[in-house]
Amino acid sequence: MRDVAILGIGMTKFGELWDHSFREIGIEAGFQALVDGKLGSHDLGGLYLGNMASGAFLEQEHIAPLILDYAGLAGHHLPAIRVEAGGASGAMALHEGYLAVASGAYDFVVVGGAEKMTDVSDTEAARIVDATADTEWELVFGATLPSLWAMVARKHMHEYGTRREDLAALPVHDHQMASKNPLAHFRNKVTLDQVVNSGMVADPLGLLDCAPLSDGAAAVLLGPLEGARKYTDTPVKIAASQVACDTMALHHRRDLTTMDSTVFAGKRAFSQARRKPSDVQVAEIDDAYSIGGLVALEDLGFVAKGEGGVAMRDGRFFGKGPTQINTSGGLKAQGRPFGAVGVAQVVELVRQLRGEAKERQVAGAQVGLAHNVGGTGATSVVTVLERMN
Amino acid sequence: MRDVAILGIGMTKFGELWDHSFREIGIEAGFQALVDGKLGSHDLGGLYLGNMASGAFLEQEHIAPLILDYAGLAGHHLPAIRVEAGGASGAMALHEGYLAVASGAYDFVVVGGAEKMTDVSDTEAARIVDATADTEWELVFGATLPSLWAMVARKHMHEYGTRREDLAALPVHDHQMASKNPLAHFRNKVTLDQVVNSGMVADPLGLLDCAPLSDGAAAVLLGPLEGARKYTDTPVKIAASQVACDTMALHHRRDLTTMDSTVFAGKRAFSQARRKPSDVQVAEIDDAYSIGGLVALEDLGFVAKGEGGVAMRDGRFFGKGPTQINTSGGLKAQGRPFGAVGVAQVVELVRQLRGEAKERQVAGAQVGLAHNVGGTGATSVVTVLERMN
Numbered sequence: 001m002r003d004v005a006i007l008g009i010g011m012t013k014f015g016e017l018w019d020h021s022f023r024e025i026g027i028e029a030g031f032q033a034l035v036d037g038k039l040g041s042h043d044l045g046g047l048y049l050g051n052m053a054s055g056a057f058l059e060q061e062h063i064a065p066l067i068l069d070y071a072g073l074a075g076h077h078l079p080a081i082r083v084e085a086g087g088a089s090g091a092m093a094l095h096e097g098y099l100a101v102a103s104g105a106y107d108f109v110v111v112g113g114a115e116k117m118t119d120v121s122d123t124e125a126a127r128i129v130d131a132t133a134d135t136e137w138e139l140v141f142g143a144t145l146p147s148l149w150a151m152v153a154r155k156h157m158h159e160y161g162t163r164r165e166d167l168a169a170l171p172v173h174d175h176q177m178a179s180k181n182p183l184a185h186f187r188n189k190v191t192l193d194q195v196v197n198s199g200m201v202a203d204p205l206g207l208l209d210c211a212p213l214s215d216g217a218a219a220v221l222l223g224p225l226e227g228a229r230k231y232t233d234t235p236v237k238i239a240a241s242q243v244a245c246d247t248m249a250l251h252h253r254r255d256l257t258t259m260d261s262t263v264f265a266g267k268r269a270f271s272q273a274r275r276k277p278s279d280v281q282v283a284e285i286d287d288a289y290s291i292g293g294l295v296a297l298e299d300l301g302f303v304a305k306g307e308g309g310v311a312m313r314d315g316r317f318f319g320k321g322p323t324q325i326n327t328s329g330g331l332k333a334q335g336r337p338f339g340a341v342g343v344a345q346v347v348e349l350v351r352q353l354r355g356e357a358k359e360r361q362v363a364g365a366q367v368g369l370a371h372n373v374g375g376t377g378a379t380s381v382v383t384v385l386e387r388m389n
Numbered sequence: 390m391r392d393v394a395i396l397g398i399g400m401t402k403f404g405e406l407w408d409h410s411f412r413e414i415g416i417e418a419g420f421q422a423l424v425d426g427k428l429g430s431h432d433l434g435g436l437y438l439g440n441m442a443s444g445a446f447l448e449q450e451h452i453a454p455l456i457l458d459y460a461g462l463a464g465h466h467l468p469a470i471r472v473e474a475g476g477a478s479g480a481m482a483l484h485e486g487y488l489a490v491a492s493g494a495y496d497f498v499v500v501g502g503a504e505k506m507t508d509v510s511d512t513e514a515a516r517i518v519d520a521t522a523d524t525e526w527e528l529v530f531g532a533t534l535p536s537l538w539a540m541v542a543r544k545h546m547h548e549y550g551t552r553r554e555d556l557a558a559l560p561v562h563d564h565q566m567a568s569k570n571p572l573a574h575f576r577n578k579v580t581l582d583q584v585v586n587s588g589m590v591a592d593p594l595g596l597l598d599c600a601p602l603s604d605g606a607a608a609v610l611l612g613p614l615e616g617a618r619k620y621t622d623t624p625v626k627i628a629a630s631q632v633a634c635d636t637m638a639l640h641h642r643r644d645l646t647t648m649d650s651t652v653f654a655g656k657r658a659f660s661q662a663r664r665k666p667s668d669v670q671v672a673e674i675d676d677a678y679s680i681g682g683l684v685a686l687e688d689l690g691f692v693a694k695g696e697g698g699v700a701m702r703d704g705r706f707f708g709k710g711p712t713q714i715n716t717s718g719g720l721k722a723q724g725r726p727f728g729a730v731g732v733a734q735v736v737e738l739v740r741q742l743r744g745e746a747k748e749r750q751v752a753g754a755q756v757g758l759a760h761n762v763g764g765t766g767a768t769s770v771v772t773v774l775e776r777m778n
Contacts, residue, residue, distance in 0.1 A: 001493050021525075046632075052451075055520060056444045059528075062475035062521040065634040065767040074641070077653035079632035080768070081481055084471045086451035092470055096485055103492030104390050131444055132451040136410075139448075243435075243468035245454040252463070264466040378454040379469070 001102040005228040005235040006385070008037025008221035009347045014335030015185040017215035022058055022116040026067040029217035029340075030110050037221035037231045041072075045106035046079040050093030050113035051339035052086055056128040057116055067112065079106075086132030086374030087288060089113065090342025091381035094220070098241045101222050113343035114217035125213050129338065132375040134248040146210055146289060148250045148376045150202035153291035155256040157204070162309030164204050167290040168195035169312040171208050171332050174287060176318075178329025180359040185214045185335030195290075209290040214335035218344035225388070234354045239273035239367075240384035242266075248378045259292075259377035262299035266382050269369070270301070273384040277301045280323050280384075281365040282352045284345035286373040287330040296371050297325070300382070327352060327360045342372035346383060353387040390491040394617040394624040395774070397426025397610035398736045403724030404574040406604035411447055411505040415456040418606035418729075419499050426497075426610035426620045430461075434495035435468040439482030439502035440728035441475055445517040446505055456501065468495075475521030475763030476677060478502065479731025480770035483609070487630045490611050502732035503606035514602050518727065521764040523637040535599055535678060537639045537765045539591035542680035544645040546593070551698030553593050556679040557584035558701040560597050560721050563676060565707075567718025569748040574603045574724030584679075598679040603724035607733035614777070623743045628662035628756075629773035631655075639765045648766035651688035655760070658771040659690070662756075666690045669712050669773075670754040671741045673734035675762040676719045685760050686714070689771070716741060716749045731761035735772060742776035 010032025012025045020028075026049070034041065049064040060066065064080035085092035090113030097111035117125050130144050138148065156162045172192055178184035190208055198206035221231075228235035244264035247253055253260065270276055277300060285300075287293030294308040302323055303311045311317060317325040328334040328348035331341055349368035351357040370383040399421025401414045409417075415438070423430065438453040449455065453469035474481035479502030486500035506514050519533050527537065545551045561581055567573035579597055587595035610620075617624035633653035636642055642649065659665055666689060674689075676682030683697040691712055692700045700706060706714040717723040717737035720730055738757035740746040759772040 053444050055442050055517070056450075058524065059516075059520050060524040061442055061445075061473060061517075062637070062764050062767060064474065065763070066523065066637045068634055069636045069638075069641070069767070074634065074636040077633040077635060077649055079484075080634045081485065081632065082473045083485075084450060084473055085453065095468075096470065096472075096488075099485075099489050099492050099494055102494065103488045105488055105491065127448075128444070128450075131448050134455065135447065135449040243470065244466040245457055245463065245469045246466060247458045247463040248451070248455045249458075252458070260466055374454070375451050378451060378458070 002104060003225035004098050004101045004222055004238045005225040006220050006350050007223045007228055007231040008033040009350045010036060011183055011218040011344055011347050012216050013183050014214045014216035014337060016118045022114060023066060023070040025217040026112055026114040027071045029219040030071060030112050033110055033219040033221040039108055039221055039231060044078060044108055044110065046109045048093040048097040048109060048111045049082045050090035050342060051082055052084060052089045052115055053128050057120060085379045087338050088342055088372045088374035088379045088381050089339040091370065091372035091383060092243065094343060094346060094383060095241045095243055095381060097222050098238050101224060108221065108223045110219055110221055111343060112217060112219040113340035115337035115339040116215045117213040117337060118215050137249045146205055147202040149289035149291055150205045152256055152295065153204050156291060156295065159257055160306035160309060164196055165192055166309035166312040167209060167294065168192050170287055170290045170293045171195045173318045174326050174330040174332040177327050177360060178333030181329050181334060184329045184333055185212055186333045205289060211288045211331035211336035214337040216335055216337035216340045218340045218347045220343060220346055235388045236350050236353050237386045237388055239386040240269040242268040242272060243381050245379050246377055248375065250376045257295055259295060259299050259380060261377050261380035262296055262371065265380040266300040269382040269384050275367060275384060278322055280367050280369045282327060282349055282362045283323055283325045283369040284328060284348055285325050285371050287326060287332050288336060292373060300371060324362045327357060327362060342381060345370040345372060349385050353385060391493060392614035393487050393490045393611055393627045394614040395609050395739050396612045396617055396620040397422040398739045399425060400572055400607040400733055400736050401605050402572045403603045403605035403726060405507045411503060412455060412459040414604065414606040415501055415503040416460045418608035419460060419501050422499055422608040422610040428497055428610055428620060433467060433497055433499065435498045437482040437486040437498055437500045438471045439479035439731060440471055441473060441478045441504060442517050446509060474768045476727050477731055477761045477763035477768045477770050478728040480759065480761035480772060481632065483732060483735060483772060484630045484632055484770060486611050487627050490613060497610065497612045499608055499610055500732060501606060501608040502729035504726035504728040505604045506602040506726060507604050526638045535594055536591040538678035538680055539594045541645055541684065542593050545680060548646055549695035549698060553585055554581055555698035555701045556598055556683065557581050559676055559679045559682045560584045562707045563715050563719040563721040566716050566749060567722030570718050570723060573718045573722055574601055575722045594678060600677045600720035600725035603726040605724055605726035605729045607729045607736045609732060609735055624777045625739050625742050626775045626777055628775040629658040631657040631661060632770050634768050635766055637764065637767045646684055648684060648688050648769060650766050650769035651685055651760065654769040654771040655689040658773050662773040664756060664773060667711055669756050669758045671716060671738060671751045672712055672714045672758040673717060673737055674714050674760050676715060676721050677725060681762060689760060713751045716746060716751060731770060734759040734761060738774050742774060
């Protein structure tokens, strides 16, 4: 397999984009990535598109050729391929785009992630989103994504003495970072008190522990690392892209507080990249639910199992330790257009590794890690990026 | 890229499988492929799953880990990846599985295709299926998949003197072949008169010109060609796997009677395989609508543009020429569980190339071709297979 680099990035504003259609945001992010990577469309080899549920949200399937078409590229007769993995659809599309370039089958591909979620009612959207858990064995009995994650939180609190406030620390950090991110869905800061006392969704998780439903798109341009400097001054190498799956239903896991999909994807990714957690300066961690971010840090080996709560309390990942997380604002505050999230995480890491993150810049960032989850951890995708000096 | 072979095949009955759930049929086909390829599950590297619209049909997204889980394989923490490309979802999943093995990232993967379409009303199913065309620019104005294909048929009749009976010849052949296929949805034979006089769907297409909505699943086991004989006596090489896309909406095409996605995918596939149409003894052609099969034969170069009608009339692809098509019964009679179709085509070709197709066997088959379409040709996937002697 040849080495693969990220040559360009693009991203729309995340939020309630009622004046932009799905095809518009998909095209906007994709073109930005092409322009940023200085690639003419005639050199493009294909499009990979991560999207969770365009069928349910928009009554439109088969959306990869749709985006390519309305970008004016139908005449090139390129391959356009949609990938779905619940909330991890974006990172999974990146995995597939990475393999396509690594294999040598394609030279340059755009990997996009896009989701339009706010054109239906919140109730309907919640129903659609919940369908990434096990419909027949979880949803039928009344479970929802937040209620399942709430069980993980309760168990973690019981098992390790994690406090309600420890969960709340991550959303506070996320909003703090998003206040510096012009593309973020939420740019307001929130306090620990506000998170702890936010309207209850599923005990102990309040509204401010849960990422929003957002519209938005993000894209990256991939190409062979060899020759990458023709397109960018700062190629970012995909040092690892790894996927692992687990049981669909939470009740089938060996341990409610451990996402084995993250454990395995993480181990494989660190092994492929020949890195360890302490080598990572910037990480985008899937914090769709505050507890999810906390256990992910444990499962990825950034902190020992059970110590996630203390680490949050101490702000160890908020600027005080070797690894800083969610400089974008995370899913919680940058926003959560499901299929776009995994790509947006990588866009933020590329900004950081290039030194273009402005107010959010982590000094000397060389290695970045992105972690994206589907369902309650039935899928995890871990990507490791490395700045090429 | 290393060479990739098909080591095992599996397939459920196609039809109205009201007593089997989506997860059951997915697992059945996958396990058959593993057993046929003599691969222990501990050696499996991952699962690719083609599926069009499980969200709309079953209120279940994120289905690739679901199938892996209920197959009892969650403990291996393998990657499980869903691919969607409308009616071409199955062939697209095969493309992705092929790239994954060719790249060297994975050694052995199961590629499955599955769809469960008969648990909703026919009206609802038609609505879901139509969403593989352009919702905003076609469906909103009352178009449906059959009505769009009917326009292609009318134009072809006008342009080239193709007759109504020429369209009907393919369904007659399909039912003839399916009568010998125990897994087919329809096993009854039909006459030219019956097709021509079948209830009108969209002039000139009658009910018997249109493939049914089916439930079903198919799977293949892929691995490196090198060493393939450890798993099978007759490895079948994937000599080419190519994807091309076109405009979503039919009215944007340069010519209504030419699917450029098929033209480009076909040319690239013959070039990759270093073959030409006359080298192909068996082909599975996407005949979701009779006219679709007819123009595909032209667009793939099996017959000159405009001569598809005459070729059908003469039975040139029904046993009288060098290439025989749709020995499975095609989408029309073997059945059309959307996401499974592209994989099922390849399963039939492998049976033929191995010499295991029994009553349907084409003598001396060495090279096979599968052609799978999404929407009205926004996506085409062409796969060329070759028996390794």
